[in-house]
Amino acid sequence: MRTTGEIIRERREKKGLLLRHVSAQLDIDTAILSKIERGERKATREQITKLADILELDKETLLIHYLSEKILYEIQDEDLGIQALKVAEKTIKYGVTKHK
Amino acid sequence: MRTTGEIIRERREKKGLLLRHVSAQLDIDTAILSKIERGERKATREQITKLADILELDKETLLIHYLSEKILYEIQDEDLGIQALKVAEKTIKYGVTKHK
DNA sequence: GTTACATTTGACAAATATTGTCAAAAAGAA
DNA sequence: TTCTTTTTGACAATATTTGTCAAATGTAAC
Numbered sequence: 001m002r003t004t005g006e007i008i009r010e011r012r013e014k015k016g017l018l019l020r021h022v023s024a025q026l027d028i029d030t031a032i033l034s035k036i037e038r039g040e041r042k043a044t045r046e047q048i049t050k051l052a053d054i055l056e057l058d059k060e061t062l063l064i065h066y067l068s069e070k071i072l073y074e075i076q077d078e079d080l081g082i083q084a085l086k087v088a089e090k091t092i093k094y095g096v097t098k099h100k
Numbered sequence: 101m102r103t104t105g106e107i108i109r110e111r112r113e114k115k116g117l118l119l120r121h122v123s124a125q126l127d128i129d130t131a132i133l134s135k136i137e138r139g140e141r142k143a144t145r146e147q148i149t150k151l152a153d154i155l156e157l158d159k160e161t162l163l164i165h166y167l168s169e170k171i172l173y174e175i176q177d178e179d180l181g182i183q184a185l186k187v188a189e190k191t192i193k194y195g196v197t198k199h200k
Numbered sequence: 201g202t203t204a205c206a207t208t209t210g211a212c213a214a215a216t217a218t219t220g221t222c223a224a225a226a227a228g229a230a
Numbered sequence: 231t232t233c234t235t236t237t238t239g240a241c242a243a244t245a246t247t248t249g250t251c252a253a254a255t256g257t258a259a260c
Contacts, residue, residue, distance in 0.1 A: 040238095
């Protein structure tokens with residue numbers, strides 16, 4: 001699975017844009033965008049949607065990548081992570097279709 | 101699905117323990133434990149394992165509840181939450197059995 | 201209804217984590 | 231080299247989390 005950062009960098013380079021160009025539009029330093037692309041920092045949700053606009057990437061796809069990384073970050077190193085994910089999934093499905 | 105807080109409160113009351121007793125063992129104010137039990141605050145991971153010990157609850161089960169709530173907290177209000185969960189699950193399964 | 205405790209509430213403080221800047225170092229391409 | 235881009239790491243600003251405390255509320259016995 002390609003990481004969110006990889007998707008962003010790939011696309012930025014394909015469009016011939018420099019960190020300088022894109023980070024200016026995001027209103028942050030190039031250092032942060034560099035780190036986001038290499039997975040050293042997490043982007044904010046707002047940055048992700050802006051990046052989708054700037055780089056003409058499908059917003060939903062990018063958001064799904066981003067959110068799933070956020071989820072995985074929460075359960076990193078947890079032996080019970082997979083089971084927690086399954087419980088979360090059941091809970092959300094139950095809540096969405098029924099009740100609450 | 102019963103919440104983590106509900107499980108804790110139920111068990112504490114069944115054992116005839118007061119907030120005062122349990123919060124002292126956790127080294128926090130009763131106010132926080134009260135909030136945790138009612139879902140107004142999240143516990144820390146350490147508090148969860150201590151609570152399992154104090155209340156003689158199955159540690160794994162309680163942790164799974166706790167982690168799944170943490171996950172759901174991250175994607176609350178997100179339309180793409182379910183899809184993100186599925187991607188996360190696939191990623192973790194892939195990583196656990198193969199690669200990396 | 202008053203006393204004695206248990207729990208809850210909310211304002212605030214402390215601690216921790218996140219998000220950012222900046223300047224210097226490293227990497228690339230003439 | 232020189233010019234430009236990217237990366238690195240120390241640090242600052244900000245936001246979030248975690249906690250205390252005191253007062254308010256709830257509960258039960260008397």
